[in-house]
Amino acid sequence: MPVVRALGRWPLLLAAAALALPLNGARAQGLSEGFGQWQSRSGDCRRNLAGAAxxxxxxxxxxxxxAGLLNVSFLARGEQKSAVSQLTFVGELKPGSSAMACRNGRCSPTGLMQLALSSVSETSFDARGLAEGLPKAWPVNGTCVVAAQRLSCQAKALSGEQWSAEATTP
Known part of the structure; x- marks a missing residue:
């Protein structure tokens, strides 16, 4: 009995963790999950940074x-060769919108997605993919609509800055 008291609840916690491993392994083998990424080149894409054309x-x-939370990013060439500038709108899916279907970290939009935005950020990355300083971020009010081959976002900060972006995908 002294050994059990000394160990306390650790054996139970270890047993519970061991039982959870097969479930995590099943997820790693490709069962559906609620997170991941989708990316596409855009033939027609325009966006503005705060205070810029x-x-x-x-x-x-x-x-x-x-599921339910989405980041919508518009990527542009940066000021230096191979650098990237990223404008990201962050929001929550409105009722009736479909979350993306994800598997193994890769997602695909499944239908109309409308977002109520909470923030916008601007970030620049160098040719190695490293962030060039901290992102600039603002709390905002706005919306994004992701529909078949078309994305559109508009946002306004309480301090007056405005952002808009739209793109079509192949």
Whole structure:
């Protein structure tokens, strides 16, 4: 009995953790999950940074950390060769919208997605993919609509800055 008291609840916790491993392994083998990423080149893409004129972008990216929460990013060429500038709208799916279907970290949009936005961020990455400083971020009000081959976002910060972006995908 002294050994059991000395160990306390550790044996039970270890047993519970061991039982959870097969479930995690099943998920790793490709069962459906609620998170991942979808990315596409864009033939027609425009976006603006705070206080800047509209400029071309080259790709769009959707990141779903969990079903119901979505990041919509518009990627453009940076100021230096191979650098990337990223404008990201973050929001929650509105009722009636479909979350992306994800498997092994890769997702695909499954229908109309409308987001109520909570924040916008601007980030730049160098040619190695490393962030060039901290991202600039703002709390915002706005919306994004992701429909068949078309993405559109508009947001306004309480401090007055405005962002908009839209793209079509092949």
């Amino acid at each position: 509209s400029a071309a972008c080259m790709a769009v990216q959707l990141n779903q950390r969990m």
